[in-house]
Amino acid sequence: MNKTNSIIITAMAVILSSCHTESKLALSTTQPFTSQRRMLNPIAPPGLFIADPEVRQMPDGRVYVYGSRDEPGNAWCSNSYDILSSSDLVDWQVEQISFATKGVGKQTDYTDAVLYAPDCIHHDGKYYLYYCLEGNDPKGDEGVAVADSPYGPFYDGRRIEGIKGIDPSVFIDDDGQPYLYWGQAYAKGARLSKDMLSIEGEIHDSLLTYEDHFFNEGSSVRKRNGIYYFVYGSHSQHGHSNCATLDYATSNSPLGPFTYRGVIIDNWGSGRNLVNNHGCITEINGNWYIAYHRPTHGNANMRKACLEPITFNPDGTINQVEMTTQGIGGPIHPTYRMDASRACLMNGNVMVAVRRPPHDIPVEYLASIRDGDYAYWKYYNFTDADINTFTCKTWDKNRAARIELRLDHPDGELIGVCDLKTMQGQTAYSIHQAHIKPTTGIHALVMVFRALDEATPDQDLLNLEWFTFTKQ
Template identity: 65%
Template sequence: MASSPFGPFKHGQIIKGIKGIDPSVFIDEDGQGYLFWGQGYAKGAKLTPDLMHIEGPVHDSLLTYEKDAFNEGSSIRKRNGIYYYVYASHIRHGESNCATLCYATATKPLGPYTYRGVIIDNWGSGKNLVNNHGCIQQINGRWYVFYHRPTHGSQTMRKACVEPIYFNADGSIDKVEMTTQGAAGPINPLQRMDAARACLMHGSVMVNLRRPKNDIPVEYLSDIQDGDDAYWKYFDFDQKNVKTFTCKLWGPNQPATIEIHLDSAKGRLIGKLNVAPMKGETAFTIHKTSVKAVLGKHAVVLVFKGHGQSGSHANAQAEPGSSLLSLEWFVFGKD
């Protein structure tokens, strides 16, 4: 117990009568508390007024692995008399990948619940992805979904992300996509973009971390190989008059070309950046190239090419299967 959500917490004890993972407490409008938990089969029970004990029976299988693709990560909210049970699900990518946040609804906190659909899917946010956990929450009159993506090159390291969500008249929630902008509006391309904010990656590319001595840790994209790509959504290019693209590469790199596309890996090509090989002579390099004029809102997609496929370094050969380069940031410019 504590008088603040930041603690200090005291008198911790195991609640008798429950066993499982990912506990979540929900307090209804009448002040009644409920505890939800479970893996594979969602469980729930009323809590005593002090929230320290179960009151009454445990309700088993509120949602099930087989029928509702329930894995774990219970979270309950209430809106307009409807209870929303948000959870991590394997419904899309196989039993070992609960990358999808699904939801079910009921008119009572302990159900019965009916599966309603997918809210967000973090598949593609990193090659070290294993699951997704989150919730929905209203803030200043707007509703959002909070979820996570992998980071630091590890399955156990996760970064919190947020996207706005929208309800239909029947109480259903429209599925939303992962973006880089999150709860904010489209991004100004003239502001520096950290590469680790990529919302979609294909191939071996992943978010990694370096820890400079006596400095702030820095995230970057690593393990990039020939043919990989990464997406950043969305940029507003109107009235920006961009003419150049500049990026920072960290550490050694092989001969490579970075193609700059709009909206998809095969979308409009607005520029190419040829990168000479570096064998560790310097800690980092800054590269710049011109780009074609762009208007409107677009995703920026970088496609990485190696093995001397194009550019002035066509005769230099990258080592097959090894990392081409590591990308720390990029920015568009007016000159």
Template identity: 45%
Template sequence: MNPILPRPFFIADGEAHVMPDGRLYLYGSTDISGKKEYCGHEYHVFSTEDETLTNWTYHGISFKNTKEEPGIYWSKGTPLYAPDAIHKDGKYYLYVCGQDNFEAVAVSDKPYGPFGDAKPVKGADGDSIDPAVFVDDDGQAYYLWGQFNLRGAKLNDDMSTLDMDSLQTAILTEQEHGFHEGACMRKRNGIYYIVYTDISRGKATCLSYAMSDKPLGPYKKGGVIIDNMYCDPQTWNNHGSIEEFKGQWYIFYHRSSQNSFTSRRMCVEKIYFNEDGTINEVEMTSMGAGGPIDAFKEIDASIACRVKGNIYIAPYFDSKEILVNCGGGNWIQDWAEYKYLDFKDGVRRFCIKTKGKGRILVKTNDNLLLAAVDVDSPEFEWFETDAVASAEGVKALWLMFEGREMKVFSFRFE
């Protein structure tokens, strides 16, 4: 279910890697809830062996760069932006970057760290942000980085310096590929893929991909894999990765929250390749990799995969979140979307824990009106009504609002 990590954590810019122990590890930057700037000063690592990507182990802080505990000695206290990690020759390498364009690598004997002895990536340090690392089948490592124009080169055996004779300065460009930032390199069936943040639809909300038969290109744009538009009224960027785990490929991406471009959370969807190696675009869902959500269990309203109008996901208490600012528009402009719910053999009653004053329509993806609820309460309470129709099987659900400043905690069907 999305988001996939425990609610106290706002992990963005996700890089997923299956490491030699067979577990899937997730690396990313760390937003601070409510902070109106990207990223904090710590990295956290999670891992799983669960094929539904539901149960995650938290491994703690893997790297830190505060003024008191500077992991980057030449840039003490600088916020840590998107990282990447790789295993090579028995060591684990964490590639990090920061607000002032430092690029560095730290080392550990374990995939979850702690990572230490950071040193600059010579040839990239001070130039830009967003490192990506890839080790090819022949053992050669490659390093990508940059905004607007993607740079890349072979890594030398020390994993901290670049072979500048191999440097390419325009592997992807904003003009040709819509490249904004956030590269990720993978290889499948002899094809090299770069997944990246794409600004072609107006905002940097898309994760797109490009393909080549050589690691440093040339690359041809394939298309969009996922777009996080409407995850929040203020959403601006996306950044993530693709990875195969137990025979299934996934895309890891983030969604902003709290009516901001930050407070981002990690999400995941299954993806599928065509025979020619191209990837179909997938939609954001509430269910993620775990399959349809049981409509008869209490559903957290904050797992909405898209919101329209002024609605957004806000903190409540004890790391819980709610939908707020619901209403004030009309049925078309104010809605929250949930994909997908399993209604099984049908429903007869709808129950919603909400507050405020107004009306909520409950519809499914075939425009079937399931219920209409009139709300009038200054405090959260359960409102229940008989269903006017019965949905069956797996369907999307929309809560459509008309009223004043309504908030929603959860809902369920009977």
């Protein structure tokens, strides 16, 4: 029996429904959701942590996000994959347990190891999921499973003989020849057999290197206008221990040589204890995007996938882009009720966390905020916005606090101040309001959090769930 839970999240309401349908392997649970009819980062729903995103527009026209599924705790990834899909990049549907190495949906008879980053591609009416396993699993680090649909279930997981490593990327050239890429420190690549199940011919051991390309891991290959783009997680900006950027190299051949070109996006500053980044570039309806992830919960895992638009120069190079809240949806109208967890930059002790209220629909919020912390939401369009009031929902920590509303920088123009009085003994949430001065133009919104009493540096001030601007 396949249990399917459908969750729709709209402007100010949550609707929960369920249905039951027959399924051969009981692998999939579907959860569609929306958020006031616009795309925002991160793209996954609250409480779902999908990292290492490989984004593909499949023959049915829908966009699918394949990635690792992080779980609460201090370990990377899990034993199963969930898949996000959308027809419009606004409403996303979650297909749960499309493939697993343990428990429900298990499709590997040779291992129960944790699943690291995957990739998937369509070929001759089938969908091929390439997966990798945690650490140096003795039964082989990479494998492949096959499905009749892009969301699975994927069957008969089998090892790919002759290769070791993580983070597979699959690519099919214009002539129909498939290729597989993988590796850490040194990117490897080889031709795939016509049946997509095995390596064929020579393995190229050093397509990209740590020394020449700042290569760490997370291979992803695409082709545009005759140029092969190799996107990967890199340590080029923040030292060996912080693989925060997605860099790229280009070639005129799918197996190189590849020339280093630079950074596409840097997720430094998106959370505490940042360790890595992993993603891809992808074409959707003629437009190109970069997919990447951000950490939450103050640790290096529990990561969430995001999307940003990218542009190319006449010579084929890619312009670097920044992390935003707006994602591919354009600047945000101030009257949108913003989930605070969508902050794209944070500094201090502040972090994204999740709680599960009694109705069991997860709520993400900014947690553990302390004196001097700040957070960014990029970008708001204040032009012609008839607003004069800021409203927010907090869970107070029995400390008097202040939220400074600033433009573009923690020291930028001050447009309002919202004071939060102490609420001794109160455990429920609070709604606060403050007057703001007229503002115009497109700006990053920056909140700077201040203690109004003698809070010590290690004392939390508040948790922030959402905020909005209105006319009152």
